[in-house]
Amino acid sequence: MRRSTPATATLAAVLAAALLSACAPLPPAAPDNARPQLPAQWSTAAEAGTAPIAAQWWQQLGDTQLDALVQLALANNTDVLTAAARVQEAQANLAATDAARSPQLNATLGAQAGRSLTVLGPSQSRNVQPGLQASWELDLWGRLSQQSQAAAARLQASQADRAAVQLTVAATTVQTYVGLRALQQQLAISQATVASREKALQLAQDQQRVGYISQLQVTQAQAEHESVQQQVQQLQWQVDKQLATLNLLLGQAGGNAALAAAPTQRLQDLQLPAVPSSLPSQLLERRPDIARTAALLAASDHQLQAQRAAFLPQVNLSASVGSLLVNSLNYNPLTVWSLGGSLLAPLFNGGRLQAQLDAATAQRDQAAYAYRGAVLAAFADVESALTGTQRLAQQTLHATQRRDVLHQTLGYAHDRYEAGYASYLEELDAQRNLYAAELEVVRLHQAELDNRVQLYKALGGGWQADAVGGAGAATPPSGP
Structure with a gap:
C-alpha cells in the first residue's frame, strides 16, 4: 500500500478548502428601493445663489463677538468633546482589529515540583520550562481583512459624525445668539414703548382732571x-x-456679563449672509451626516463579507521553542520545540452560521435605508431653506412697509387727537398697532437669519468629503 507524503496531504487539504469555498453562500445585493433618486435641479421655488460656502461661514454676519462664541463652543461644547472621544475609540478599535491579522508571540514559563515514591525510595523532582509560543491565522479568504476594512469605515463614520456635530453646534450657537439679540431688541422696543405710554398716561390724567377727556379713556391708557x-x-x-441656553452650548455654567449687557450691535446690524451656490449632485459630498451613513454602509458591507468567510476553513500555524531544566538549573537544558498547523472547516452547526449571515445582511440593508433616509432628509432641508429665503424676504419687505405706514398713521392720529377731531382711543389703537408691527419686523429679521443659517447647515457648512480621508465619498448602495 502506498503511503501518503506530507505534500500529498497538504494538496488534499487545499483541494478540500477550495471545494468548501465554492459552497459558501453569496450575500444578496442591497434592496433596489434603498437607492436614493437624485433630482437634477432644485424646484422652481427654491433657487440657489452664487456665493461660495466658506468653512467659517458665520463670520459673514459681521459680529466679532459671535465669532469668538462659536470658536468657544467648538472647543468646549460637551457634544463636540464626546464626538472627539468616539473618534479616539474608533481609532483604538481599528488598531485592535488590524492586530488580529499579525502573528502573535507569547512568552511562557512553567515550573513544577513534586515528590513521589519509586522502587528506589522517595524521589523529588523540580522542572522549569521557559519558552516562546507563536501563532498566526492565515487570512486565506479575507475574513480578517474584511473586518479591518469594516473598522476603518467605522472610523471614517465617527470622523464624519464629529464634523456633523461641530456643524450642528456652530449653527445652533449662531441661531441662539441671533435669538438673544432679537429678544434684546424687542426688549429695547418695549422699554421705549413703556416710556412713551407713561407720558401718554400722564397727559391723559392731566386732561381728565380738567374735564377734557373721560375717565374711560384714562383707564384704557392705564x-x-x-x-x-x-x-x-x-x-x-x-x-x-x-x-442660559447659550452658556450650555459654550460648555460653561456661569453667566456672561458681556452677553447680558446691552448689545453694542443691534439685530439689524447683523449682516444677512449671501445665498450660497449649490447643485443637488454636490450635496452628497458636502454633508457630513450623509458621509457618516455612507461609511456605515461600507462597514456593514465589509462585515457581511467577513461573515460569509466564516463558512470557509480557518488555517492556523503555530510554533513553540523553549528549554527544559530538570532538578537543577546547573544541568544542561534540553531544547524543546514544535511546529504545527491546523485547519478548521465547519461541517454542521445547526444553522448558526446561516443565521449570523442573515443578521449581517439585515444590518447591511438597514444601513442602506439609513443612507437613503439621510439623502432624502438633506434634500428636504435644502429645499425648505431655499424656499424660505424667498418667502421670508417678501414677508420682511411687507412687514417693514406696514411698520412705516403705521408710524405715519400714529402721527396722523396724534394730530387729529390734539386738534379735537378724534378721541384718544384712536391714538391708543395706532400706538398698539405700531408696537406690534415693530416687534414683528424684529421677529421676521430673526427668522431670515435663522433660515440662512439653516441653509448653510443644510449645505454642509463648507465641509468637504475628503476631510475624513474620503469617508464622505457617498455612493448609492450596491450589492457585494
Missing part, C-alpha cells in the same frame, strides 16, 4: 401701559433663558 410693562417682564425672562 391698561395699555400695564400691558407693555407685562411684555417687558416676559421678554426679560426670555432673555435670561436664552442666555
Whole structure:
C-alpha cells in the first residue's frame, strides 16, 4: 500500500478548502428601493445663489463677538468633546482589529515540583520550562481583512459624525445668539414703548382732571401701559433663558456679563449672509451626516463579507521553542520545540452560521435605508431653506412697509387727537398697532437669519468629503 507524503496531504487539504469555498453562500445585493433618486435641479421655488460656502461661514454676519462664541463652543461644547472621544475609540478599535491579522508571540514559563515514591525510595523532582509560543491565522479568504476594512469605515463614520456635530453646534450657537439679540431688541422696543405710554398716561390724567377727556379713556391708557410693562417682564425672562441656553452650548455654567449687557450691535446690524451656490449632485459630498451613513454602509458591507468567510476553513500555524531544566538549573537544558498547523472547516452547526449571515445582511440593508433616509432628509432641508429665503424676504419687505405706514398713521392720529377731531382711543389703537408691527419686523429679521443659517447647515457648512480621508465619498448602495 502506498503511503501518503506530507505534500500529498497538504494538496488534499487545499483541494478540500477550495471545494468548501465554492459552497459558501453569496450575500444578496442591497434592496433596489434603498437607492436614493437624485433630482437634477432644485424646484422652481427654491433657487440657489452664487456665493461660495466658506468653512467659517458665520463670520459673514459681521459680529466679532459671535465669532469668538462659536470658536468657544467648538472647543468646549460637551457634544463636540464626546464626538472627539468616539473618534479616539474608533481609532483604538481599528488598531485592535488590524492586530488580529499579525502573528502573535507569547512568552511562557512553567515550573513544577513534586515528590513521589519509586522502587528506589522517595524521589523529588523540580522542572522549569521557559519558552516562546507563536501563532498566526492565515487570512486565506479575507475574513480578517474584511473586518479591518469594516473598522476603518467605522472610523471614517465617527470622523464624519464629529464634523456633523461641530456643524450642528456652530449653527445652533449662531441661531441662539441671533435669538438673544432679537429678544434684546424687542426688549429695547418695549422699554421705549413703556416710556412713551407713561407720558401718554400722564397727559391723559392731566386732561381728565380738567374735564377734557373721560375717565374711560384714562383707564384704557392705564391698561395699555400695564400691558407693555407685562411684555417687558416676559421678554426679560426670555432673555435670561436664552442666555442660559447659550452658556450650555459654550460648555460653561456661569453667566456672561458681556452677553447680558446691552448689545453694542443691534439685530439689524447683523449682516444677512449671501445665498450660497449649490447643485443637488454636490450635496452628497458636502454633508457630513450623509458621509457618516455612507461609511456605515461600507462597514456593514465589509462585515457581511467577513461573515460569509466564516463558512470557509480557518488555517492556523503555530510554533513553540523553549528549554527544559530538570532538578537543577546547573544541568544542561534540553531544547524543546514544535511546529504545527491546523485547519478548521465547519461541517454542521445547526444553522448558526446561516443565521449570523442573515443578521449581517439585515444590518447591511438597514444601513442602506439609513443612507437613503439621510439623502432624502438633506434634500428636504435644502429645499425648505431655499424656499424660505424667498418667502421670508417678501414677508420682511411687507412687514417693514406696514411698520412705516403705521408710524405715519400714529402721527396722523396724534394730530387729529390734539386738534379735537378724534378721541384718544384712536391714538391708543395706532400706538398698539405700531408696537406690534415693530416687534414683528424684529421677529421676521430673526427668522431670515435663522433660515440662512439653516441653509448653510443644510449645505454642509463648507465641509468637504475628503476631510475624513474620503469617508464622505457617498455612493448609492450596491450589492457585494
